[in-house]
Each structure stands twice: as structure tokens, then as C-alpha cells.
Amino acid sequence: MTHFPAQIKIPATYMRGGTSKGVFFKLTDLPPAAQTAGAARDNILLRVLGSPDPYGKQIDGLGNASSSTSKAVILSRSAQPGHDVDYLFGQVSIDKPFVDWSGNCGNLTAAVGAFAISNGLIDAARIPADGFCTVRIWQANIRKTIIAHVPMHNGQVQETGDFELDGVTFPAAEVQIEFIDPADDDDGAAMFPTGRLVDELDIPGIGSFPATLINAGIPTIFLNAADIGYRGIELQDDINGSPEALARFETIRAHGALKMGLITHIDEAAARQHTPKIAFVAAPQDYVASSGKTVAAADIDLLVRALSMGKLHHAMMGTAAVAIATAAAIPGTLVNLAAGGGKRQAVRFGHPSGTLRVGAQAEQQNGGWKVTKAIMSRSARVIMEGRVCVPGDCF
CATH class of the missing domain: 3.10.310.10 (Diaminopimelate Epimerase; Chain A, domain 1)
Structure with missing residues (x-):
């Protein structure tokens, strides 16, 4: 009988944020080889989601065969002054062996604050027992600041509520998100890369x-x-x-x-x-x-x-x-x-x-356009907490 490496178990949380779902990890919970960018990290995330899958179904992973559900998030205490948490997003291809790190996921942003609060990534002094916890997020893919206002009740994240979001079946608690200075520079040129509106x-x-x-x-x-x-x-x-x-x-x-x-x-x-x-x-x-x-x-x-x-x-x-x-x-x-x-x-x-x-x-x-912030409301909730299993030789 041929023996193969056993599976390893990685702490993870499966969350809905906005109209997307993704697998959330604390950076320090990943295997050491995956705590820095590179092939090991990509290979683990591909295996977690069930990619690449030539059948396009992600049957052997947590992905649900759509771009909205083939996503991974890695969070850590922020290394940036004035921020609470660093948020790194990976869009995992369904049928090809690659993870795209070139942008953010605005929907999953709604779940970042809740995860950070519940997983000890926010200083306790910044977390109110009731009201709203203001989470200062550094979006590491695009190097931008995002502010999430997460509702709290009795010291816990309030996930249930009556806020309805089209594209999501059930109501939940509203999370307001502010995308600070969402374009790239101070003179407005990079907002329109060609310098033209049309x-x-x-x-x-x-x-x-x-x-x-x-x-x-x-x-x-x-x-x-x-x-x-x-x-x-x-x-x-x-x-x-x-x-x-x-x-x-x-x-x-x-x-x-x-x-x-x-x-x-x-x-x-x-x-x-x-x-x-x-x-x-x-x-x-x-x-x-x-x-x-x-x-x-x-x-x-x-x-x-x-x-x-x-x-x-x-x-x-x-x-x-x-x-x-x-x-x-x-x-x-x-x-x-x-x-x-x-x-x-x-x-x-x-x-x-x-x-x-x-x-x-x-x-x-200065002759160009400047956008100081964009604002929207989303919702988020934990779907499952535990450990996700991947073969020990997948990375």
C-alpha cells in the first residue's frame, strides 16, 4: 500500500461579506511557508477553494463555482500607523492555477472588521461594548484606507439585523464602509489614466x-x-x-x-x-x-x-x-x-x-478631480468557524 502525506488543518472562518463569500485566515495561523507571498501561499489557497477544477465546480474545496465565492482573505494586525488591521485579498481562479492579488474585494471588506474584532486583531480599548466599533483597515493589495463601522452588542459583533441587501437572501446587521481617497493620487490624473473622462x-x-x-x-x-x-x-x-x-x-x-x-x-x-x-x-x-x-x-x-x-x-x-x-x-x-x-x-x-x-x-x-471618499452599506456574518483541511504536500 502506497502511503501519502496526511492532511494538515488550518484555522479558518467561512464568511459572507456583502454579496460574496470567502475563506478568512489570520496570517499567523497559516503554515510558515505561506505567511509570505509566493507559491506556497497560492497553492494552499487554490487547494482550499478546490482549484484549478477543469469541471468548473470546485467540488473538492470550499469554492462555489463563481467568482463571488472563490475568494480568500488574510488578516493581521496592521503594520501601518493609524490602522488596526492589514487586509490582503486573493481572487482564486476556478479553472486555472493562479491567484490574482491585483485588487480588492469591496464586498468582503464588510466582513473584515467583524473578523478582526472577533479574532483578537483589534486592541480591546478600541472595542465598545455597545454601539459601533470603528475599524481602520489598511487594504494591502491597493494600499488604501477603508473605515468599517461594525455594530456591537454586549461586547460582541452584532451580525443579525433587519438590513436588507439585494443579492443576499436574509437580512442582517448593517455595516457602513468608507473607502478613503479611492483613486490613486492627489492631482486626479491617475483616476482617469488617459487624462480624459471619455x-x-x-x-x-x-x-x-x-x-x-x-x-x-x-x-x-x-x-x-x-x-x-x-x-x-x-x-x-x-x-x-x-x-x-x-x-x-x-x-x-x-x-x-x-x-x-x-x-x-x-x-x-x-x-x-x-x-x-x-x-x-x-x-x-x-x-x-x-x-x-x-x-x-x-x-x-x-x-x-x-x-x-x-x-x-x-x-x-x-x-x-x-x-x-x-x-x-x-x-x-x-x-x-x-x-x-x-x-x-x-x-x-x-x-x-x-x-x-x-x-x-x-x-x-488643480484642474483635475479629487474624490475624498466613497460610502456604501453592506452586511456580513460568520457562516462557519473551524479548521480547513488540505493535503500536506499541496504546497
Whole structure:
């Protein structure tokens, strides 16, 4: 009989944050080889989620066969002055052997504060028995500050509540999140990598489209739905069931990444699936969300559909919501124009699962645009706590 290495057990927490789910780890609980970036860390996370899986189901891991659920988070006490916790996010590919560390997950951000409080990563003096605990998060992927306001009751994180979030089945406690200075620099130039609010994106073999290329929350390419043959009311099956449509979006995304300076050659986009995102916008109209409820045009400012890891997202990525809020606040972007134009500090947009309200504070400085913060409400809760098992030779 051939003997193989036994499995090892790693402390982990399975959490929902916003409309995503992920496996959360304390950095110090990982095997020593995985406490620093590299192949060992990536291989462990791939095995935890059940990737790469040529069947696309992640049956042999904790992933649920969608970009929204193939995620990992590593947290530690912050090494940054004025912050409580360092938050590192890995987007784990489902069918390929790689982990994308190029961006943040805004949805899982909602769970970071709760995990940090419950796992001893926040100084006890900063945790109130009741009210809200303000958790100062350093987002290590994009080197940005995020503030989470986590509700507390009797010294414990309050997870249950009546806050409803479209795309999530059950209500929970509301967690307000502030993304501080979500763009890259002080003069506004990097927020729009080309220096323009609207570019003409030329895609060989496909066509030429107006596009807003923005780097706020996460690098995002915004298109007009009508310019690419859509109405803005599409649900997942309308796009994800068409290999041709997905291939076209990926080609547009790759050329947008090149124009944004995120890659130097078009072929590099295949290994950078998490960023940039691609989304399309339209003026409000009535539609039926994936839950079956009707979303009225009068209740929203615009329609937005976004793709993540090559598929139309079932709701909206939190980081893309930051990009939407930021672009909506700046007159002249495609997002702003779809919402009716003019200056605004908040929008409610329609997505496949329902609606979401997001806000951003924008002002002109030195001839460019500066966004000081973007704000949204999410919710989070622990689904399971314990230890996750992986074969001892997987890393």
C-alpha cells in the first residue's frame, strides 16, 4: 500500500461579506511557508477553494463555482500607523492555477472588521461594548484606507439585523464602509489614466466605443449598453450563456487594460482576470430582477451591469460600486451621463439582483478631480468557524 502525506488543518472562518463569500485566515495561523507571498501561499489557497477544477465546480474545496465565492482573505494586525488591521485579498481562479492579488474585494471588506474584532486583531480599548466599533483597515493589495463601522452588542459583533441587501437572501446587521481617497493620487490624473473622462476604445474586429476608464475602488471600464447591443436590464443567463458574448467582453476588457496602462501587451490580460472590471450602463427603465421582483425606473438613477472573472456578476462587486459612485459624481463620465448628468453625491443603481445606493464626495482640484471618499452599506456574518483541511504536500 502506497502511503501519502496526511492532511494538515488550518484555522479558518467561512464568511459572507456583502454579496460574496470567502475563506478568512489570520496570517499567523497559516503554515510558515505561506505567511509570505509566493507559491506556497497560492497553492494552499487554490487547494482550499478546490482549484484549478477543469469541471468548473470546485467540488473538492470550499469554492462555489463563481467568482463571488472563490475568494480568500488574510488578516493581521496592521503594520501601518493609524490602522488596526492589514487586509490582503486573493481572487482564486476556478479553472486555472493562479491567484490574482491585483485588487480588492469591496464586498468582503464588510466582513473584515467583524473578523478582526472577533479574532483578537483589534486592541480591546478600541472595542465598545455597545454601539459601533470603528475599524481602520489598511487594504494591502491597493494600499488604501477603508473605515468599517461594525455594530456591537454586549461586547460582541452584532451580525443579525433587519438590513436588507439585494443579492443576499436574509437580512442582517448593517455595516457602513468608507473607502478613503479611492483613486490613486492627489492631482486626479491617475483616476482617469488617459487624462480624459471619455475615451474612444478601438477594438480590432469588434468596433469602436466610447468608454470611461477609471481607477477608483478598482480599475473599471464603463461602456454604454446600447453601443454594444444591450439594454442594461440583462440578467446572468442573458450573457453568461453565450460564449461569443463573453469572448467579446474579454477582448474589450483586454484592450481597455492596455489603454489604462495596466498591462504592456494584450496577451497579459489573460493572467490578470481580477482587474480591470468591465461594466455597461444605461438610463433607468423598468425590469424584473433575478429574484422575480420588479425594479421600477422611477426608483433608480441608472442601470449598471458588470462582469467579474469573465462572467456577468449576479449583483455588483463592492469595488465596482465604488467606481460607479465615483464616476457618477463627476459630470461628463458615461456613468454620470446615464444617471442624467450634473453634479451628484449619491446614486441608486439597478443591478441584476435589485438596487444599491452608493455615494461619493468629488471636487475639482488643480484642474483635475479629487474624490475624498466613497460610502456604501453592506452586511456580513460568520457562516462557519473551524479548521480547513488540505493535503500536506499541496504546497
